[in-house]
Amino acid sequence: MIEKDNFQAGIEAQLHQWHAQIESASQTIADLKEKAEKLELDAKRDFLSHIEELESKIAITKVKIDEGQEHLDSIKAAGEEAWGEIKTGSQQAWGDLAQGLNEAWDTMKTSVDQASLKIKDIISKK
Numbered sequence: 001m002i003e004k005d006n007f008q009a010g011i012e013a014q015l016h017q018w019h020a021q022i023e024s025a026s027q028t029i030a031d032l033k034e035k036a037e038k039l040e041l042d043a044k045r046d047f048l049s050h051i052e053e054l055e056s057k058i059a060i061t062k063v064k065i066d067e068g069q070e071h072l073d074s075i076k077a078a079g080e081e082a083w084g085e086i087k088t089g090s091q092q093a094w095g096d097l098a099q100g101l102n103e104a105w106d107t108m109k110t111s112v113d114q115a116s117l118k119i120k121d122i123i124s125k126k
Contacts, residue, residue, distance in 0.1 A: 004083045011072045011094060018065050021105060022058060027105070028112050029054055035119050043122055050115050057108045062103050071097065 029051055036047040074081070075090055 001002070002025070003087075004078075004080070007087075007091065007094075011068065013077070013100060015065060015068055015072065018061075018068070018101060018105070021109075022062060022065070024056055025054075025108060025112055026121070028116060032112075032115055032119055035123060036045055039119070040121060047115065047119055051112075054108065054115065057111065061101065061104050061108060064097065064104065068097055075087055096114065116117070 030049055032047070032054075038049065039047060054103070066077050071094060075086075078086055
């Protein structure tokens with residue numbers, strides 16, 4: 001039972017971290033939108049288009065986080081006997097999901113950081 005509890009706690013901690021990262025990225029995107037409103041029309045259109053792509057990536061990441069939550073819920077629902085049967089598959093599935101989410105997060109964070117730097121550069125040149 002301790003192994004199952006530890007596994008669940010690890011998943012819960014990771015989900016909490018991902019939710020915090022999504023909140024932070026969403027706030028950064030909201031800030032970028034506000035700054036984009038100060039740009040000239042062509043630049044504004046370009047950045048708003050880029051921001052829409054970032055929002056799409058966040059939406060996809062949220063779906064993956066929801067999949068992680070569903071996985072956690074199924075583990076919690078499994079009794080001790082069932083846990084023994086699904087343990088290896090659950091650990092592998094979680095590892096795959098976590099790796100995919102971490103890679104998606106890294107790509108999204110890089111995109112957000114690049115957009116933020118570009119928009120700050122344009123605004124500072126005004």
